[in-house]
Amino acid sequence: MTNFSLSGRKVHEFSLCEALIAEVERIALENGAVRVESVKLRIGPLSGVEMPLLQHAYPFASAGTLADGSTLEIEPALLMVHCEVCGFESEAGPNLLACRACGSNLTGVVSGEELTLMSVELITT
Amino acid sequence: MCNTCGCNITPGNSEAACKPVNGTTAVSVLKSLLARNDDQAKHNRQHFDEHGLIAINLMSSPGAGKTSLLEATIDALGNQYRMGVIEGDLETENDADRIRAKGVPVHQITTGSACHLDAHMVHDVLHKFALNELDVLFIENVGNLVCPASFDLGQHRNVVLLSTTEGDDKPAKYPVMFRAADLVLLTKTDLLPVLDDFDPVRAESHLRNLASRAPLIRLSSRKKLNLQGWLEWLSLELGRQREQSRIDDFAMLHTTCPDTPVVV
Numbered sequence: 294m295t296n297f298s299l300s301g302r303k304v305h306e307f308s309l310c311e312a313l314i315a316e317v318e319r320i321a322l323e324n325g326a327v328r329v330e331s332v333k334l335r336i337g338p339l340s341g342v343e344m345p346l347l348q349h350a351y352p353f354a355s356a357g358t359l360a361d362g363s364t365l366e367i368e369p370a371l372l373m374v375h376c377e378v379c380g381f382e383s384e385a386g387p388n389l390l391a392c393r394a395c396g397s398n399l400t401g402v403v404s405g406e407e408l409t410l411m412s413v414e415l416i417t418t
Numbered sequence: 419m420c421n422t423c424g425c426n427i428t429p430g431n432s433e434a435a436c437k438p439v440n441g442t443t444a445v446s447v448l449k450s451l452l453a454r455n456d457d458q459a460k461h462n463r464q465h466f467d468e469h470g471l472i473a474i475n476l477m478s479s480p481g482a483g484k485t486s487l488l489e490a491t492i493d494a495l496g497n498q499y500r501m502g503v504i505e506g507d508l509e510t511e512n513d514a515d516r517i518r519a520k521g522v523p524v525h526q527i528t529t530g531s532a533c534h535l536d537a538h539m540v541h542d543v544l545h546k547f548a549l550n551e552l553d554v555l556f557i558e559n560v561g562n563l564v565c566p567a568s569f570d571l572g573q574h575r576n577v578v579l580l581s582t583t584e585g586d587d588k589p590a591k592y593p594v595m596f597r598a599a600d601l602v603l604l605t606k607t608d609l610l611p612v613l614d615d616f617d618p619v620r621a622e623s624h625l626r627n628l629a630s631r632a633p634l635i636r637l638s639s640r641k642k643l644n645l646q647g648w649l650e651w652l653s654l655e656l657g658r659q660r661e662q663s664r665i666d667d668f669a670m671l672h673t674t675c676p677d678t679p680v681v682v
Contacts, residue, residue, distance in 0.1 A: 339593065398629050400629045
């Protein structure tokens, strides 16, 4: 745990995980849950978050909370861009967002930036 | 709509949601993990807008020249604009001391081992500034090309520095950071003649591959070379931001008071 939390400060994924746990606990309390069974996230390649790091931080961040022992499921989102020149929608790489059809760099990201808490499964009795 | 019976589940999110089994409830949330930071950032932005200033978040790897850029900017525009600086570092007041020596209000945030500033840390120091006495507030983020990109601080513009002593493929290696840039500054260009492995054209091509339309300006803060483009960008964006704040104020006034006659 000390790897993640030095004098109360933490790396990026750990602080995100703490924000996640705080939100999950709020939802659990709101629904009168006794504990949390699972948490589902959707994460895009351009969210700036490393899934393995988040997975690794989760048990530490959830220890002693209502989410202690729960599973974290991460659904990766596809990186998709829309081309302003030819209108084609194609899959892209994080450092190559050009249109696959016409090669133009004038594209906009349609999906791939997500960092979303999708759902929480709660034990209520 | 409620979160218990499942009536908030739509065909789009149903797969991720309700599976009521004995004693378990699935709650659909669909909320950004950074919602709390983003709310605080929005609040910070309101502070900035109320005071008609522009807030600029400076990001780069350590040693790319953020503090030197600020020193050169204060030297060049100190008589024209009232500037303030928030310094973010893991430890020391060294950067704040350099800015303080220029006679500009500065507050240092030392983050301990945290690798980025977040909106709450910025808010904590905001009230130490007389914001109504500022035109430009620079936030010098922790030197890091990874984490700062994910945390909105309430800034109006992101400026990312890439120094010629780094690899010209940095935009390809750190796409999340460079995609967030409204302006990219290629710094330490006075060293280009002796750095034969850094190609500014290649650096720009990596940036364009990220579908970034941010202008790229080459300059040297230490040698005060080609600062003009950056200084003009800053003046232009300050003007634009003030205009935007005025439009937003006007729109807000007429949403909250629908009966107020529109004066043209």
